[in-house]
Structures are given as structure tokens and as C-alpha cells.
Amino acid sequence: xxxxxxxxxxxxxxARWDEEIILEMxxxxxxxxxxxxxxEGIRAEIGEGVSVLGNLRRKVxxxxxxxxxxxxxxxxxxxxxxxxxxxxxxxISQGTCTMKYSPKFQEHLAARHPGMTEIHxxxxxxxxxxxxxxxxKLEQFLKEISGMDYFCFQPGxxxxxxxxxxxxxxxxxxxxxxxxxxxxxxxMFSHPCDAATPRTAGxxxxxxxxxxxxxxxxxxxxxxxxxxxxxxxxxxxxDTGIYNPRIDEYVKAAHDVxxxxxxxxxxxxxxxxxxxxxxxGFDLCQFNIHKTFSAPxxxxxxxxxxxxxxxxxxxxxxxxRVEFDGKRYYLDYNRPESIGRVRSFYGNAPIVMRAYAWIMxxxxxxxxxxxxxxxxxxxxxxxxxxxxxxxxxxxAKGKRRLEQVRYSWEKxxxxxxxxxxxxxxxxxxxxxxxYWTSHHPWVVxxxxxxEPCESYSKDDIDEYVAVIRxxxxxxxxxPEFVKNSPYxxxxxxxxxxxxxxxxxxxxxxxxxxxxxxxx
Amino acid sequence: xxxxxxxVNPVAGIGGRVGLKGSDGIEIVxxxxxxxxxxxxxxxxxxxxxxxxxxxxxxxxxxxxxxMGEEECQEAGFNPKVIGSIFRGxxxxxxxxxxxxxxxxxxxxxxxxxxxxxxxxxxxxxVGYKVPVLGIPAGVxxxxxxxxxxxxxxxxxxVMFLRDRLINIREAxxxxxxxxxxxxxxxxxxxxxYLRVPEESRYVQSVKTGGIIAEKEALAGIAADxxxxxxxxxxxxxxxPGTTTRVxxxxxxxxxxxxxxxxxxxxxxxxxxxxxxxxxxxxxxHRTKIVVTVIGGQGHLFGRGNQQLSPKVxxxxxxxxxxxxxxxxxxxxxxxxxxxxxxxxxGLNKELSGYIRVTTGFExxxxxxxxx
Numbered sequence: 001x002x003x004x005x006x007x008x009x010x011x012x013x014x015a016r017w018d019e020e021i022i023l024e025m026x027x028x029x030x031x032x033x034x035x036x037x038x039x040e041g042i043r044a045e046i047g048e049g050v051s052v053l054g055n056l057r058r059k060v061x062x063x064x065x066x067x068x069x070x071x072x073x074x075x076x077x078x079x080x081x082x083x084x085x086x087x088x089x090x091x092i093s094q095g096t097c098t099m100k101y102s103p104k105f106q107e108h109l110a111a112r113h114p115g116m117t118e119i120h121x122x123x124x125x126x127x128x129x130x131x132x133x134x135x136x137k138l139e140q141f142l143k144e145i146s147g148m149d150y151f152c153f154q155p156g157x158x159x160x161x162x163x164x165x166x167x168x169x170x171x172x173x174x175x176x177x178x179x180x181x182x183x184x185x186x187x188m189f190s191h192p193c194d195a196a197t198p199r200t201a202g203x204x205x206x207x208x209x210x211x212x213x214x215x216x217x218x219x220x221x222x223x224x225x226x227x228x229x230x231x232x233x234x235x236x237x238x239d240t241g242i243y244n245p246r247i248d249e250y251v252k253a254a255h256d257v258x259x260x261x262x263x264x265x266x267x268x269x270x271x272x273x274x275x276x277x278x279x280x281g282f283d284l285c286q287f288n289i290h291k292t293f294s295a296p297x298x299x300x301x302x303x304x305x306x307x308x309x310x311x312x313x314x315x316x317x318x319x320x321r322v323e324f325d326g327k328r329y330y331l332d333y334n335r336p337e338s339i340g341r342v343r344s345f346y347g348n349a350p351i352v353m354r355a356y357a358w359i360m361x362x363x364x365x366x367x368x369x370x371x372x373x374x375x376x377x378x379x380x381x382x383x384x385x386x387x388x389x390x391x392x393x394x395x396a397k398g399k400r401r402l403e404q405v406r407y408s409w410e411k412x413x414x415x416x417x418x419x420x421x422x423x424x425x426x427x428x429x430x431x432x433x434x435y436w437t438s439h440h441p442w443v444v445x446x447x448x449x450x451e452p453c454e455s456y457s458k459d460d461i462d463e464y465v466a467v468i469r470x471x472x473x474x475x476x477x478x479p480e481f482v483k484n485s486p487y488x489x490x491x492x493x494x495x496x497x498x499x500x501x502x503x504x505x506x507x508x509x510x511x512x513x514x515x516x517x518x519x
Numbered sequence: 520x521x522x523x524x525x526x527v528n529p530v531a532g533i534g535g536r537v538g539l540k541g542s543d544g545i546e547i548v549x550x551x552x553x554x555x556x557x558x559x560x561x562x563x564x565x566x567x568x569x570x571x572x573x574x575x576x577x578x579x580x581x582x583x584x585x586x587m588g589e590e591e592c593q594e595a596g597f598n599p600k601v602i603g604s605i606f607r608g609x610x611x612x613x614x615x616x617x618x619x620x621x622x623x624x625x626x627x628x629x630x631x632x633x634x635x636x637x638x639x640x641x642x643x644x645x646v647g648y649k650v651p652v653l654g655i656p657a658g659v660x661x662x663x664x665x666x667x668x669x670x671x672x673x674x675x676x677x678v679m680f681l682r683d684r685l686i687n688i689r690e691a692x693x694x695x696x697x698x699x700x701x702x703x704x705x706x707x708x709x710x711x712x713y714l715r716v717p718e719e720s721r722y723v724q725s726v727k728t729g730g731i732i733a734e735k736e737a738l739a740g741i742a743a744d745x746x747x748x749x750x751x752x753x754x755x756x757x758x759x760p761g762t763t764t765r766v767x768x769x770x771x772x773x774x775x776x777x778x779x780x781x782x783x784x785x786x787x788x789x790x791x792x793x794x795x796x797x798x799x800x801x802x803x804x805h806r807t808k809i810v811v812t813v814i815g816g817q818g819h820l821f822g823r824g825n826q827q828l829s830p831k832v833x834x835x836x837x838x839x840x841x842x843x844x845x846x847x848x849x850x851x852x853x854x855x856x857x858x859x860x861x862x863x864x865x866g867l868n869k870e871l872s873g874y875i876r877v878t879t880g881f882e883x884x885x886x887x888x889x890x891x
Contacts (some may be wrong), residue, residue, distance in 0.1 A: 186884075195883075204882040207847075212855060220886040223874035417570065417675045438735075441851040480573070 008466035012431035015081040021131040022075060023509045026065040032072055038305040050348040063509075082490040084433040086296075090460045092381070092425065095404040095449030096191070096239055098291035100265045105270060106357040107296070110350040121345035124260060125330050130331035131349050133358040135322040138306075141359050145367070146265070146285050147278025148308030152317050153289075154347040157298065158266040159193035160330045161286035161305020162233060164318060165262045166201045167339045168284060172260060175337065181230035182261070187216040189238035192439050203230060210443065214242045214395025222253055229259040236263070237270065239439065240377065240394075241401035244297070251281035260284065260313075265457050266305070268292045269403030269453050270375050273368030277308070284309045293355040304351040318342045373454035374403045379459060380451045381405075382463040389471045390415060394444050404451035406444050418475035418482045420446040425503035426474070426485035426491060430467040521629070521681045522579045524622035524650075525568065525599065526642070528615055528634035529586035531560040531658040545611065560657035561591050563670040564633035567655040568595030571631070571681075578681050581625050583618040586610070591633075608848035612641045619645040629653065629717070631677050633670075636660040636695040643693045643712050651688055652714045653677055654789025662823065664691035665714045678715040687718035690762050692814060694824050710760050710778045710814065710824030737846045738763065740881035742770040745810055745842060747881075749786055755807040756783045757798065757836070759825045763812035763844055780827045795829045802832070808840040809833065818853045820889065821871070822861030830864035838870055843887075844878045850885055 003010050046052050067075070079514075091099035110116055119128060139151040155161040166184070173181045176478065184198030186209045195205045206224045211217040216234070232254045237243040244250070251261045263277045269292050277285040286307035290297045299304060307474060309317065319338045320331035362370065382405050385391055390412025393405060409420045424434045438447035452461050456479040476483045483492060506512035513519075522670070533551045571578075572595050580599040582588030585607045592599040603621055605614050615634070619642050629651050632642055635658010642652060654666035655673040667673035690713040697709070745767050749756060758764050758781045768775035771786050779792035782801060790801055809832075814824045820843060821828055826847055843858070860871045868891035877885045 020778045199883070204884065206876070206886060207879070209850065209888075210855070217886070217888070218875050221886070224876075224886045414669070414671065416765055417671075417678075441848040443851045445854075 003463070007470070008463045009470055010463075012430055013488045014084075014428070014431075014490055015078070017078040017082060019078050019082075020073060021509070021512070022072075023063075023066065025067050025071060025075065028066060030066045030068050032067060032069045034161075041165065056364045063349045067432045082140050084428065084431070085507065089431055089433050090456060090464050092450050092452040092456060092461065092464045093433045095241075095406070095436050095451040096267060097297065098269045098288075098403070098438065098451060098453050099297070099455075100269070100294050101452045101455040102292075102294050102296045103352070103358070103361070106294075106354045109357065110353055114352055114465070116353060119349075121349075126328075129329055131206050131353075132322050134153045134352050135346070135349075136324050136329055138352055138356045138359070139322070141356075142287065142306055142308060144364075145268075145272060145276070146287070146308050147276040147310040148285055150314045150317060151306055151308045152321070152344045153306050153352050154318050154341075155286075155303060155305040155307065156343055156348060157195060157303045158191070158264075158286065158288040158291075158305040159265075160342070161288070161307045162191075162193050162262070162264055163197040163200060163285060164305070164339070165284045165307050166197045166203070166231070166233070167342070168313055168316045169203055169262065171337070171339050172313060173230055175187070175316075178258070180228055183224075183226075183228045183233075184230055185224050185254070185259075187234050187238060188443055189214075189216070189240055190233065190235040191239075191264055191266060194233035194235065198231070198233060207315050210238075210395070212395075214240050215237075215246070216250070218246070218250060218253070221250055223354065225253055225257045225259065227257055229254065229257055231260040231262055233262045233264060235266070237402045237452075239404075240396070240406045240444075241270075241404040242396045242399065243275075244400050247280045255281070262286075266291055267403065267451075269451075270371055270378070270404075272371040273364065278310075283313060289351050289355045292357045292402050295351045295354040297435075298348075298351075302348055302351070302357075304348050305357075309411040320346055326349035339405075356384060370454045371403075374452075375400075375456065377456060378403050378405065380458070381450060381461050381465060384461070385450065385468060388465070388469050388472045389476060390418075403453065404449060406438060406447055406449045408444050409448065410444075412472060412475055416475045416479040417478045422483045422485070423468075423471050423475070424448070426471045426482050429468060429488040432464065432467055520577065520579050522625065522627040523571065523677065523681060524619075524625070524627035524630040525564070525580055525582040525588040525592055526615060526618045526622070526630065526632040526634075526638075526645060527564045527583075527586065527588045527591050528632070528638040528641075528657070529558050529561055530609055531558075531634035531638050532563075533558050533560075556654045558586075560633045560655075561586060564588070564591040565594050566599065566670035566675040567631065567633070567667075567677070568592060570671055571677050572596040573679055574681060581627060583614070587614060587618060603811040604723070612637065612654045616640040616645045618857075623649050629677060629680055631655065631673065633657040636663050636693075639663045639665050639693045639714070640695050640711050643714055646714065647712075648715055650715075651680070651717055653716055660696060662694040662696065662708055662817065665716050666841045667695060676717055677801055682809065688715050689718050690714070692761075692824065694814070708823045708826075712778060713762065724858070734846055736850065737848075737880050738766045739770070740883065741844045741878050743881045744883075745844065746770060746786065746880050748808070748842075749783070752806070755789065755802055755805045757781075757802070757807060757832075758780055758783055759809065759811035759828060761812040761814055761824075763846070763849075764810055766846075767810065770848055779825075780825065795827045795832060798827060798832050800837065802835060806840075807836045808842055809836050810842045810844060812843070813849055813853075813858060815881055817859060818856060819861060822859075822863065829865045830862045833862060833867060833871075841871075841875070842878060843875055846860045847879045847885060850877065850879070850887060852878040857888040860889060860891045 022323045026264045039110050086099050144153045155164050182204055183206055184203040186194040199205050208210050208216040208220045236247050254261050260283045263282040265285050266288040268287055288294045289304040289306055315337040316339050319335050321328055323332045390409055391410045413419045420437055427434055436449045506515050526532050530548045533556045549666055558578050575597055580597045581591050581594055582599045583603050584601050584605055603618055629655050630854050633655040653673055655670045656666040667676055693711045693714055694708050760778050765775045773788045776792040782789040783866055811820050860868050863869055872889045872891050875889050877887045879885050
């Protein structure tokens, strides 16, 4: 039983429940819970609470599913058995995402501790001193980690964090009366939000292609820079995992034309305690707490893009700021040059708590060890993956990469016709999550991006590599077998074109009913 | 059951190895044979067909006799339906045209042909837009974008298409250079037209992510960016050939010359399908911009399919007034190779090389290297 000791492969088969959509399970009148009545004092004030709504009150109740507790529980347990999350698979697949382990201790605190769960953002500051203290102390930690002078924890995700930095860049130029700066520069291997967020803010976006070594082309950057450049928004290392040691030259070139430099450090896992944004010359940066600092990934909302700025940009930071007068923590709204609010209240407090807890558990040496283990793990897996037939690695020949590598199945595709998406589907048959290919367009053909951050052991990595090696072997022996995978998952191969056809996609129940002709 | 038409130009590529720079015309073929040249295209066709033979039980193959497909199909394991007649060992471009026409009549779903640019032209002349076509690269000259990267990948794409796994069809350029001129050292290529080709997803984003839909949006953005610049005054815009530049004309609801050069100003058509001399006359004393896209699989901006935009025209307009448009996918497909200029004027080629801003969407640009 269990994993084969020689091949390291598992006989995995996932549950298939053929489960209904929750709205199809509704039985009129069925209840999950009875909502408790309001306290007497409140009832005395507003009666049953509904009449105060006046005309806002709905004439027809919302069409919410009516399902009892046990069926709801069963439903979601079944669905969870049909997914491959961080808690059940070796999550090395999601390169660039840093799927590190989120310790259950801090998850428990966030979900159960009344100090987190029973508070309200409108409570008086004096009653949430502990929360504010964590904000303040986490800011001190991130200042030290990045070298920036101030941090803000309001954005609800990484792209939101970059957008907030774009907003600060815009406010900076505006405050100087500089209206000519209409362009932002990013690179092809930076995260697409580094192009999308300046675009959303109204900037024209200029993208730099990689040179033959995989670095953004410095000459191209100098050709792109002008007095119209407001800022550069880039990552380093980029998606390739290659660290650009000349980053300061890029920053200097941008500063020379009066632009600001924003460092997207969403994934800083390979650099904690080793390299800092400030020494590279950047004016702003941001960390995705859900990547580098172990909070769970939150899907564009309940996450956090913590962003930092140098002192001269502090006045533009969002409100409110958490401040400390030596005795008491408080929220400061009185900041006339602030770009304003970027999120309701003061951001996602449970994420701050997790990051604070995680950093406190590791300490300064521990954080550096995180980076060292990430890089070591990555070097180890890279060596193993490079040995797999069909894999090639573009750029930076002979150089080590940091925390991740963008690999290519280009050769496998040429030799066998099996491409990266075929291999990706087959991964699931061994109980591993589909890997991350690449952002678009695919500059590296048939790409896949792996990141074995510090959480995974040598044994985990060996099992992962064994699966990749096995699929390569299958591709050379029987390409059709790989192309028709997966076989052991709840959903089998979905033909690609149908995913593209918007008329066949429903993202809401209302759309679904309309498209399927359901009454 | 899907029907696959197979045409092999058995003499394609024969001139290459013996340095004849092409194989157009019976004299050249004979000369090549005298020089000891062996035909390469049958072998390449077999390489592609062997891949297709993985699905041989679910398709019907129609081909032409002997070395024009029958023998290659048999070698790859097919039992094809053979139509038409030829003189063995003496095939001509006329045979290719006739074969393509008859296959269209036989209602094939895809035409797979082995050859080079000359063969692609012959196919284009008889097939046009009627049937999707895919080229197995086997000629000396491969400037057209209708060819797969390798014979093997031609087989792969054909299989995907025949099994309904690949539904995207794109228009791809049929280009050819004048072989006589090429032999005497000058490259003058012409854009002959477009064939419908199943999309090859090797370098571009895969079908899964909605390639065609995303591309349409990107193209609309590119057109909007260029048209925005037309607003301010009466500047002339020379619109070069190509399907990318066509989107600008379509957005303006102006009839476009797909293979030629048009002039637009203030969103109105000034002149259609103009020659170099007409261009020079028309733009004299006018502020003018040139809008060009990447032509052909090798990434040419000038000197392939748009010779009207001669060194004289480019100098008159000024290098600063060149607007290059292309989708990011198209740039990524160049795999890091620079965009190319081959204007016929070394000095100008040099001036044009360096870095250029390519419009890749609305207010969205890529800085890209230009070489020659």
C-alpha cells in the first residue's frame, strides 16, 4: 500500500460526486439555521427591524438556496474532495504564486479567536489596541525587510497594492505640477498587473521584451524612457526566476529622466534578508502577504498587497494610517495630500495578524533561512527537472536562478507532439495540482513554472519530479495516452474550444438558467 | 468522416542544395537534376503524413498520382483515393493548380501540401478562401506564413484540425520573391494573397485561452490607437498591406487594399492601391505617417510585400513618422529575433535599425529591436 518506494508514484484516484449546484438543491422551507432574534434593547428601538427599511424592503424574497445544515456540509465537503488544494497536494506547481504552508496555529487564531472574530471595524480605537499594535509592528518589520520608510496594509491583493503605488506615483507628479508624464514602463516577464494597473490609472504602457539572456533589454529601456515617463513598474527576479544583478542601472536610468521606480515584490521569497528594494534604488515596493508571508491566497479580495514608500512619498499614502504616540495606537485620517481611501475601514486585519504571527515565529534569522531554503529547493528541483527528457530551459545558461524557474516542454512537443497543457492535465492523475504555465503571450514556448518554496522537503520534491519524469516517459512511449488525460479526476478532458465559447459559459445562476433553458 | 487532400510538389526545394535559390520553372528543375539534386519534398511530406497516420482510420485521404502524393501517402501507411492524372517525372505548376481545384470539388476539409512559396502561390490561385490549407515546408523559399514550422508540426496541426481539436483559422500571407531577380542578387518579394490556415499554437498563446477572441480585442485596440492620432489635423497616413493594418481600415469603414498601400487622412480615403511614384507625388509637402505591420514569418517591416514603401518614400516621410503595429503574440512568435528591414538601401536599413516602438494595443506599446 501507499506510494511505490521505487518509483515514488501513487495510485491516486479522486472522488467524483456528480454533485448538484447548490441552487438546484433548494427545498422550499428547508432551513440551515434559525437567525437569532435581536436583543431586547435593539428591538425596543427598531421593532422587528424590517419596517425601518420602508420602500427598500423587497417585495419578493431573494431566490437563495434553502438547504439544511447537514446537506450543506455534505455538499461542500464533496466539492472539496473534488479539488486539489494546498492542504492535500505537494503544491510546487504554482510557480510565481509561492504556495507555502500556512501554519494552522495562525489560521486557527484568525478563524476562531474572539479578539479577531468578535470585533467590528467601527469599534473605538481604544478597544482594538491589540489589532492596531500588530499593524504598527508589522509595518516596522516590513520597513526593515525592504528598507522603505513607510508601509500601508490596506490593498486587498497584490494588483491592488501595485495600483495604489501607481496612484502615489501619479499624485507625486501632480504635486510637482508635472503634467507631461503620461507613460509607464514595465517588462514582458513582470506580472501583468504591472502593465494593467498603470493602464487603469490612465497611463500609456510601454513593455520591454527580454534580451537573449532573459533580462529586460536595458538598451530598449533607455529607448523607452523620456520626460514623459511617470514610472517603471517591474519585478526582479521576473517570472523566469532570473535575478537581474544590474537592476540598479535600470533604476538609475529611470531616475535620470525624473521617473519613479516601483518594485513589484509580490513574491520576495528568494530574497528575504538578502536583498532589499532600497539598496536597488526603488522608491516604492509591495509584498503580497499571501505569497511571501504565508497568509492563504485570497482570490482578489481577502488577501493583502502591503506596499511601502520612501519618506518623500509618505504624505500621499492612503488613509487611515495606524500611528503610535508612544502610549496609544490610533488611526490618523488627517493627511491632506493623501490619495484617500483605497479600501473600506483599514484593510484585512486577519491577514495582518497572520503575517505578524509568521514573522514573530521566524525571527530575522528565520526569514533569511526561508529565502535560503527556497533557493536551495529551487536549485535542487531545477537540476532534477533539467534531466527530464523533453525539458529545455531558456536564458541565463550556467546561471543559478532564485526561487522559481520557467521551464519549457518545447522539445517534448517537437519530439512527441505532447505539449505543456497535455502534461499539465496528466499531473492530476498523480494527485498533483495542475502547474502554472505562464502569463500571456507565451514568450517561452510550451511553458511551465515551478516553485518549491521553503515548505517542501526533499522527499516532496522527489515525488514531484518523479511524476514529471513519468509523464515525459509516457509522452515518448504513447503520446495519445497523455493527450487524452486525465483519467483519475472528477472531470476528464474538457475540449479546449468549449472553454472559449462565451455563449457556453455561465458565471451566475441566472445566466445558467437562461442558457440552459431552466425554469 | 473528414477528408484530407494531399498534394506534394515533388520538385519543390530541388534547387536549394545546389545553390539555385529556387525551383520555379522546368529549366531550373532540369538544371538542378543535372547538378545531381535529389528531391527533398517527398521525404518531408512523408514525415508529416506519418504523424497524420495516427488518425488514419478516422479520415479519408484524397491525393494525386505517383510522386504528387500517392507514393508519399502509401509510404506513410495510407490507402488514399487517387484522382487526376499526371506525367510521371514531369510535373508542372499546372498540375498543382489542377490538383487543388479537383480536391476542392471533392469537398475536402483540409488541404495539406508540401512545397515552397511557389507551390503556395499555385494553391492560392486555385483554392483561395474555399478550403483551409496547411503547408509542409519543403521549398527553398519559405516566406509565406502558410507553412508549419517543421514537417512534423504540420502533421500535428493537421491531426488537431481533423479531430476538431483546433478550430481557429487565421489568414496567412502567401508571399513569393522573384526568383530571377533573387538569382541576380536583388530580393523583391510580393504579397500575393492570403490562405486560410488552421492556427498553430506553438509559440502563440494556446487555444485554451481564447487566442482568437483576445486577438480580436488587441487588434481593435491597435486600430483605435492609430485612429486616435488621425484626429488632430490633415496628416496623411500611408496604410501598408496586411491583415493587421486592415483592421484600421475596417474600423474606419474604408475599403482596404489587402495586398497594396492606401492613403488615409482625417479618417477619409485619399488614394487606394498606390504605387511608389503615386505615393511620392501625393505626399510631397504633406505631413505623413507610414503605418506598417510585420509581414511574413520572418518579421519584415520593409522590403517584403510592401516595396511601394521604397527608400525614397520612407525618407520623404521620415523615420520618426513610422508607426509599427503588431499584436504581442506576433512579436513573441519571433522568439527574440529582431524585426527586419530590407529596403534595398543599406544606409536607410542602418538608420532604421535600433529600437522601435510597436503599437500592440490601445495606448499599449512594446519596444522592439530592429535589424537588417
